[in-house]
Structure formats: structure tokens, C-alpha cells
Amino acid sequence: MRRLSNALVAMVAAVGLLAAAGTAGAADKVKVGFIFVGPIGDHGWSYEHNQGRLAIEKEFGDKVETTYVENVSEGPDAERVIQRLAQGGSDIIFTTSFGFMNPTIKVAKRFPKVKFEHATGFKRDANVSTYSSRFYEGRHVIGLIAGKMTKTNTIGYIASFPIPEVVRGINAAYLAAKSVNPDIKFKVVWVSTWFDPGKEADAAKALIDQGADILMQHTDSPAAMKIAEEAGIFAFGQASDMHRFGPNAQLTSIVDAWSPYYISRVKAVMDGTWESTDTWGGFDSGMVLLSDYSDKIPADVREMAEKAHDAIKAGTLHPFTGPINKQDGSVWLKAGETAPDGDLLGMNFYVEGVEGSLPK
Amino acid sequence: MDLTILILQGIIVAATPLLFAAIGELVVEKSGVLNLGVEGMMIVGAIAGFAMTIESGSHLLGLVAAATAGAATAAIFAVLTQFLMSNQVATGLALTIFGLGVSALWGQGYSGQSTAPLARLHIPVISDLPIVGPLLFSHDILVYLSVALVVGVAWFLNRTRAGLILRAVGESHSSAHAIGYPVVKVRFLALLFGGACAGLGGAYLSLVQTPLWVEDMTAGRGWIALAIVVFATWKPGRAFAGAYLFGGVTVLQLHAQGFGVGIDAQYLSMLPYVTTVVVLVIISRDKARVSLNAPACLGKPFYASS
Amino acid sequence: MLRLELRKEPSRAMRYATPVLAVLLTILAGGIMFALMGKDPVEALHVFFISPLSDLFSITELMVKASPLILIAVGLSFGFRAGVWNIGAEGQFTVGALTGGVVALIFYNVPGIWLLPMMTIAGVLGGMAWAAIPAFLRTRYNANEILVSLMLTYVAILLLSVLVHGPLRDPEGLNFPESRMFHDSATLPILIAGTRANIGFVVAILVAITAWIVMARHVIGFQVRVMGEAPLAARFSGFLESRIVWLCLMISGGLAGMAGLFEAAGSVGQLVPMLPVGYGFTAIIVAFLGRLNPIGIVAAGLVMAVTYIGGEAAQIELGLPSAVTGVFQGMLLFFLLGIDVLVHYQIKSRRPSAVAAKS
Known part of the structure; x- marks a missing residue:
């Protein structure tokens, strides 16, 4: 048995070598x-x-x-x-x-x-x-815009699964919205899927029915944007520019711009300078972009958004700056303190003011 | 508008595609055939309806295309199971694999395109009436069609001779054949009808509920339709109730979350399936009662030996 | 006019000829499809059918992909022969992975040679327990097992998702929905170093051989066949229908559970929400392609695995979208299922005189 397996190992190695030789040319x-x-x-x-x-x-x-x-x-x-x-x-x-x-x-x-x-x-x-x-940097900016532009003070948020990435986005957007609009309320609906256009659309409708006049989403299909367009309300796109699905509805989209990172990494391979790294890029590295602002955004709100964007990009503003309490009232960040990346990466709690409980 | 009415409207939207697919499958199963390919037929209908609407600019043509494409997909199943005697369970599963693939291939040029949703009915005065107006008189045509189908199918099965033949074929194909009923023809037509209905259900997703085309957008609704047929104990009226119950649970739990009611979405998502099992047990306990509804020849192949 | 006529007994020649014929038809239709898409049909077919067999890595992956299909399909074949329609193997697979996986997680820091057998037993029992629900409901309340087992599949998949998002989540995993990785004595021994081919394939083959012997020689096989072919006779000859129902569901549930555990402890090495990828459903097709014969099922499972792996190769080497795999598989299955008719029937031309004589 052992001999057989050795022989097979040798074969695998030989095949591997052949394959390597074949590609070397x-x-x-x-x-x-x-x-x-x-x-x-x-x-x-x-x-x-x-x-x-x-x-x-x-x-x-x-x-x-x-x-x-x-x-x-x-x-x-x-x-x-x-x-x-x-x-x-x-x-x-x-x-x-x-x-x-x-x-x-x-x-x-x-x-x-x-x-x-x-x-x-x-x-x-x-x-x-x-x-x-650092998608949450984008969430901060859309939170500001939403806080300023909502008339019903109700933001609808379509969430997928309660992983840190998604929870972070909710908290970032809420804190930003709250900072410009103390009456803001977030309605969060968990759809337990990344991709089910029908269910995302149902969730969008439900949130609109409950008085949300601006939608945010952390799911993958453009269904919610399309529903917002029909209902004549505003929404923020997710992952890619969803303008064509909501020409009137989309205020802006948080765009995952992987191109600069991908190009630089391939370049590094070409130059032989590639090494193992951990990159968590935001506005500053061009990995998170906001698509063109809608002309429905008033000039002053737009200016505020651009200022926040530039400040985050310059590193002078951190979306999670204390004082911030957790939902249960316990202190998370003291005044002036900014969130360490470790806390953000494992975030599994709502900040104070967000209603409802995180699904376990 | 009153929130209750809005929620009910949401339920109608969520339930309609399920109802289409379920009522079609109900007729198919009543004829004694089990077609597990509902998901495949739905998704082909979804892209056919969407593509045709984009190309022609006409929703009506889109719906016709959706029904036709659904029926055409079902025809593959029909030829295989009725003429070539292939196993229905296996063929239905293969149909789903095939339908998902074909629709994705067909839809490559259409993802990212956008069309206006199907128009909603608006009758002056009547549609503006409080409560009944928004609840009953302001939907798109497919909602009315789905309800009409329920009534029509119930009438057809219970009150017409053709319906009697269809049930007889599902009950015992050998006896039906002996009497001289065309078993294969009946089943073939039932399958085409089921396919057309599933196609319309898919088109409801791509033309009304979302309305857009993305790959795999049916996301398991075809399987839920199968559950509804059982839940309904093969009765059209109960299929209506079943579709609205499934749609209702989905929409209500979304609303409950919006109100901040702390329920775990995933546990709740199991509820419809568990309910179906319980219903199935309750109706099956009494052998006499279930045999009144369940087609005895469901899933069994038929060969006319003479 | 052509019509089908039932053969007096199934044609042995056709039994072997039809799969070949089906593959030829698929090659023809597939070739046309590839040509229409602007790809060289010969090259495309080569990538689909030959490349998965052309290097050792692909062959080992073929084994990885085929093992669960074979295990589940062999189990299902008993029931399908007896007219017991368990189509919820996907759910039993999932619960088996869950129960076996939980054992691995409980002892995640306790190595030992006893662990893997214990996990396997837990997986088998988990699958059996899930299959016991439709068995109980059918024998006690006459509830249709097709539908109960199908409904329970969704419940099982949601259950896995809930548990992996919650209690079974890796405590060091930053709250991401997956369990800890199983340690070495909780993962299946690898057959060929550097690949994923594991002991599961050997078990699957042994199970298939055992099943073949049982079906052909043992009294259980006899009872199962009688029950499928002549349910009334089965009742008269005194063995209980409910016994066969239980037996079939326990065999198929247990093997599906084992396949699930092997998947978790073999090719994945942890519990993840996406563990069930449809093997339970695909195995139904495999069971029929293999004509409910355990040896045929081994062949059918390998053919099915070829199309999956060939489909991935087609994406990498030809840039074909993944949708093509679905269409291609669908066509292959349609041909295989459809052409089977020739085993039991022959095509006769209907002579006018015969029609006249009948009327």
C-alpha cells in the first residue's frame, strides 16, 4: 500500500513537472x-x-x-x-x-x-x-447625505447576514446620519441572503411602506434600487454604480473599485516585487469610490458630503470617532478616541441608538 | 395610505409568482404527473418575458413569450416522460438544471437592462375608493389573471367533462385508458399548461416584482410552488391560500423586522416548510380523505399496452 | 407511423448500447451548440470530456466529486426499486454533515484514532434520523414521503446555516459564518498525497459492491424488488410494507448522512453554510442513469463528475460561461433518460392492416 502510494506521489510530481515545463515556454x-x-x-x-x-x-x-x-x-x-x-x-x-x-x-x-x-x-x-x-468610509458619507435629505427621518436598510462587514456598515451610516439629524431612525431588515432579487424587492417595498424615504442596501442585486425608482424615493447603490436601474432614485453608489489594487498587484508580480501584505484600503487608496452625485442632492449637502469624503481621504476624519457607546449603553470609544481596526474587523454589536437586535 | 393595505399589497406581489407556478403544477399533478422542473420553467419564462418586452417594447408580447417559453420547456419534459417513458423525478430535476443554464445563456445580453414595470390598473373613481380601491382595483393584469386562473382551474376540474377526464387519468391511468380516454394526450396538454403558468410566474418576477433580469433570479421559488401544491392538497382554492400564506410569511417577517420585532429571520424561514409537513400529515392521516384529493397515479409512468 | 411496443423482456444489447448512443447524441448536439457559440466544437468537446481524464489531479478530483454522488445514489436505488421515493437526500446529507461535524468540533482539541469512526457513526445516524421523519410519517400517517423529504431538505439547509452563523461559529473567526477547521484526526485519510482524493471514494466503491451483492443475493434485495414490481404480491407474501419503507429510508438516509460527513471531513475540512451543493438532487439523476444498479451507478457518478469538472475546464480554457455547463448537462441527461426507452420498448411501424384488424 505504501509503495503504491509512493509511486503515485512520484507520478503526481512528474505530471506537475511536465505541466510546469509546458507553461514555462x-x-x-x-x-x-x-x-x-x-x-x-x-x-x-x-x-x-x-x-x-x-x-x-x-x-x-x-x-x-x-x-x-x-x-x-x-x-x-x-x-x-x-x-x-x-x-x-x-x-x-x-x-x-x-x-x-x-x-x-x-x-x-x-x-x-x-x-x-x-x-x-x-x-x-x-x-x-x-x-x-473600508466600505464603511463610503457608508459614512451616504449616512450624512441620508440624514440631511430624509423627510420622514426614516432610513430603510436592507442587510444580508450579520457579519462584521455588514454590521460595520449599518453603524457607520447610522452614526453619520445621527450626527446631522438627531431624529433619524434606521429600520434594518435582514433578508438572510446575498442575492435574491425578489426578496430584496419585497424588503424594499416593506421598508418604503413603513415610511422609509431613503434606502440603503448591503445585498448584491439592483432590485432595491429599481423599486426605489418606481416608488419615487431615493436610494444608495451598493458595490457598483446602479445609476441605470434608478436614474432618478440613486443619490450615489458606494463603488468597490478593485482596479487600482489589482493593477498594482499584477505590476508587482511583473516587477518581481510582490510580497504578502494585508491591505485594507479606503478612499485614500482609490479602492472605495462614490459614483457621481445625483443633482437631486442640494448644494449644501453635497458640499458637506464632499468635505467629509476629502477629510476621510486625507486621514483627518475617522468615521468611528468617540464618544460612541454600544447599543446596551456601555462605552465603546471615549471622546476623541478612534476605533482600532481590530474592533472594526470583529464588530458584532450595534452602536447606541440603532433599534432592534442583531440576529444571532 | 393605511399601512395594512400597503402590507397586503406587498403580500399580493410576493404571492403572485408562487400562485402562477403552483396552480399550473396542480393541474399537472392532478393528471398524474410529477414535474419537479418548475424552477427551470419559471426562470426560462422570466428571461423570455423580459427579453421579449425589451425587444418589442410590449409587455403583452412579453407575457405571451413567457408563457410560450415555459410551455416549450415543459414540452421537453412531456416528450421525455410521456413518449419515451423516462422517470419523472429524474427528468424534472434535469429540466431544472437545463432551464437555469439556458436562461443564463439567453440572458447574457439582457442583464443590466431595464424596463418599465407592467402597468397597474386604474379605473377612475373605483380605484380611488378607500380600502377596496387600492386593495382590489389597482393591480397589474397578472394579479387578476392569477386569481382568474384559480377560479378557472377549480371550475374546470370540478365542473367540466374535460376536467373529469383529467382527474380520471390522474386517478388511474389504466382504467382511464380502458374507458378510451387519451391518457398521454391529456397529460401532455396538462404539462404544457403547467409550463405556461410557470413561465408567467417567472415573468411576474422579471416584469413586475423586481423588475429586471438577473441570473438565477427565481432563487428557489419553483420549489416553494411544489410545496404549495401539497399544502393545498391539490385543491385550487387552497393553492391560492397557500401561495398567499407563503408570500405573507415572507412579507410579514420583513415588516416585523422593520418594526424592530426581534425575530430570527432564519428560523422563521423554516416555518413554511415545517407547516407544509404538518399539513401533509394532518390531511394524510385520514386515508379516505387524502385519497379524494391526491392523484393516485402521481409520478407513475404509463404505457398503453393495447 | 411509428409506435413503441413493450419488449417481452428488457433488451440486453440495448442496455449496453443506449448509454453510448446517448453520449454520441450529446456530442453531436453539444458540438452544434459550441459551433453556434463560435467555439471550435472538437476542442470544446475535448475540454469537456477528455481533459477531466487527462491528468492525475483531474482524476483525483473526479473521485472527490463522484464519491458523494455514488454513496447517495446507491442508497437511493434501494428505495427507488421498492417504490419508496426519498428525494430529500440533500437534507439527510446536510444533517449527516452537521451531526458528524459537531462531534469533530466537540473534540476539536482531542486527537485520537477513534474520532473519525465516531464522526462517521454520528453522520450516518444523523442522516438516518432525518430520513426517519418521512419514514415515520409515511408508515404511521400515510404522508407522501416525496414531499415530506423534500420539505425537510430546506429545513436542514436552513438549520446548517443558522448553526454555522451562531453556535458552531469559529470563536477565532471574526464572526464569519464558518466553523473551526477540523484537526488531522478528524479529517479523512488522503489516498494520494498532495491531492484531495480520500478514503471516501474507496468506501463508496465498497458500498456499491456490497449493495450489488445484497440486491442480487440477499433476501432484502429480493423483498425490495418484489415490493417495487408487485406491491400487492409483496403484501400477500407476508412481509410488511412499512418494514420495507423503513429499511429503504434508513439505508438511503444513512448513506446520504455518511456522504455529508465525508464531504465535511474530507474535501472541505470544516462546516460552512454552502456545504450542500446539490449532491442529494444530482444523485437522484445518477441513480437513474445507473439504472438503479449499484455498479451502473458507479459509472454514472463518474460520468456526471466528468461533466462538472469538464465544465470548469471549459470556463478556464475556453472562456465559456458557467451557464454552458448547465445546458450541456441538461442535454446529456435528456438524451440518457430519453433513450433508455429502447431498453424496454422497441420501435415498430404500425401497419395499416393491424389498425384495421383492431377496429
């Missing part, structure tokens, strides 16, 4: 692989990552070759797809969803020469970097 081009959790046509999360892929192609032309696999569930299939990309001679592989974390780490151990980039995770290795964006 064509190694002038840098090969870039992508794995997406959804279809690239989702107009949300995977769509924007694919935009990043296209930006790489545009930037480097025939010096790169990109491949992608879409609709890979965050289960048993992920590891195979990542390994296949690595085996196919990819020099750098972007694994673009949280659930790909452990498969990425496992495959990376087997392919020490290949660089891996995992989005939104926290496990790194010599050849595995992680990257994510």
Missing part, C-alpha cells in the same frame, strides 16, 4: 486567474471584481492573460477550481469571496511559487495576501 505573459462566487452578470459584487479583471487586461494589454471561473460556490468545489487555476500556470490568483479563504490557504501551500490574493479574509501566508476595502 509561454511564461512571457503574466497569467492572472480569478474565481468569482456569483455570475459576473450580477451587477454587484462579482461584477465589480470582473471589472477589475478587465482593467488589468486594458492596462497591460498583451503582457497579461486573464482567466476566470464564475459561479463557484463557497463549498467543496472552490479548492479544485483554485488549484486548477494554479496548475494552469497562473502567476497570481485572486480569490474574491470570504468563503474561499481556507481553500486558498490550502492550495497556496502546494504552489509556493504562485501568488494568491484573497479578498475580505484574515488568513495570510508567505504567498497569500489579503485585501479588502
